[in-house]
Amino acid sequence: MSQHTVSITRPKTLQAGQPVYLGIDVGGTNVKLGLVSDDGQLLTQSTAPTPALGTPERVFEHAMEFAAEQLNLLGCGVTLNGVGLAVPGVLDTSAMALREVVNLPGWLDQPLLRLLADAAHVPAMVVNDANAAALAEHSRRGLGNHSLALMTLGTGIGCGVVVGGHPHSGDHGCAGELGHIAVRFGEDALPCTCGSRGHLESYAGSGGVIARLRAAYASQPQLAVPECLSSQNVTPREIAEQAAAGNAICQAVIDETASYVGAGIGMLAQVVDPAVVLLGGAMTFGGPGTPTGTRFMKLIRQTVRDTTLAQVGKHLIVDFASLGNDAGILGAALVAKQAAADASIQIANHSDRL
Numbered sequence: 001m002s003q004h005t006v007s008i009t010r011p012k013t014l015q016a017g018q019p020v021y022l023g024i025d026v027g028g029t030n031v032k033l034g035l036v037s038d039d040g041q042l043l044t045q046s047t048a049p050t051p052a053l054g055t056p057e058r059v060f061e062h063a064m065e066f067a068a069e070q071l072n073l074l075g076c077g078v079t080l081n082g083v084g085l086a087v088p089g090v091l092d093t094s095a096m097a098l099r100e101v102v103n104l105p106g107w108l109d110q111p112l113l114r115l116l117a118d119a120a121h122v123p124a125m126v127v128n129d130a131n132a133a134a135l136a137e138h139s140r141r142g143l144g145n146h147s148l149a150l151m152t153l154g155t156g157i158g159c160g161v162v163v164g165g166h167p168h169s170g171d172h173g174c175a176g177e178l179g180h181i182a183v184r185f186g187e188d189a190l191p192c193t194c195g196s197r198g199h200l201e202s203y204a205g206s207g208g209v210i211a212r213l214r215a216a217y218a219s220q221p222q223l224a225v226p227e228c229l230s231s232q233n234v235t236p237r238e239i240a241e242q243a244a245a246g247n248a249i250c251q252a253v254i255d256e257t258a259s260y261v262g263a264g265i266g267m268l269a270q271v272v273d274p275a276v277v278l279l280g281g282a283m284t285f286g287g288p289g290t291p292t293g294t295r296f297m298k299l300i301r302q303t304v305r306d307t308t309l310a311q312v313g314k315h316l317i318v319d320f321a322s323l324g325n326d327a328g329i330l331g332a333a334l335v336a337k338q339a340a341a342d343a344s345i346q347i348a349n350h351s352d353r354l
């Protein structure tokens with residue numbers, strides 16, 4: 001049995017016979033599991049290292065063991081009504097198979113929905129992890145039929161899109177790949193990890209931010225580079241801390257990042273016209289409640305207004321995400337709930353025909 005940690009939050013409101021849903025959020029490092037109540041409360045969760053489990057079959061087996069054990073602990077006749085799986089990479093939603101993924105050997109081209117349904121014996125669904133997180137934020141904000149995009153800033157730039165209340169994957173599983181829209185053109189545009197050039201991720205992903213910081217110092221050789229910034233492993237948080245302490249170069253790099261991110265959101269907003277765009281991930285320069293994070297957000301909003309039609313820029317809400325690391329599990333549980341609802345409609349229709 002692989003090592004895993006379990007934390008339990010058991011709300012007083014849990015009723016006998018209440019349905020719960022299992023959310024499985026698979027990443028290259030960890031598999032996160034959670035049982036979620038019908039009203040979206042995370043009742044119990046567990047984390048296990050993905051490489052120790054390995055294959056989809058083994059992950060699903062482990063997830064169902066976790067669910068059985070925790071349902072037993074929750075007691076009062078709580079029933080598992082559905083299972084949802086959130087996965088990174090390019091998900092082909094016709095075959096429910098991953099067509100591109102890094103750090104998950106053995107998961108490519110596997111029939112994930114069939115394998116999950118075989119293990120679960122309850123209605124099951126698979127969703128891209130960015131869309132799962134977006135769906136969870138959408139539900140938490142009670143947005144109903146309105147649209148939302150959740151942009152995640154980190155090493156890469158990801159984005160989940162919920163259109164009219166439903167996750168939108170696109171025909172090739174690539175909808176919302178905002179990190180790979182071009183913000184610079186020409187031979188001198190920075191190369192992107194995808195092989196192309198000038199993409200948002202090359203400028204506003206954490207590697208791009210650090211590269212621009214190094215270039216800014218290189219252009220002003222009279223300035224000494226602070227020790228914490230000269231490390232190979234300098235982080236955006238350290239850049240934010242330096243900016244907060246009055247480092248003008250760090251502040252300029254963060255401001256420039258805000259203008260790239262704002263331009264990206266503006267393009268997305270002009271195409272999708274959502275009600276809300278949220279920013280999450282590790283690279284929000286301190287996020288809400290810090291002067292640097294607040295300034296970052298203010299500049300993003302300004303760029304969105306400056307680069308879109310007034311009707312879009314004036315009404316679009318741009319804010320920080322609120323669910324953090326639990327968003328993937330919660331979104332996976334939401335698609336499980338939808339799968340259970342769809343299955344009960346099918347059963348009802350079948351009964352009507354008899």
Ligand SMILES: [Zn+2]
Pocket residue numbers: 179180192193194195196197199201
């Ligand atoms: Zn790219």
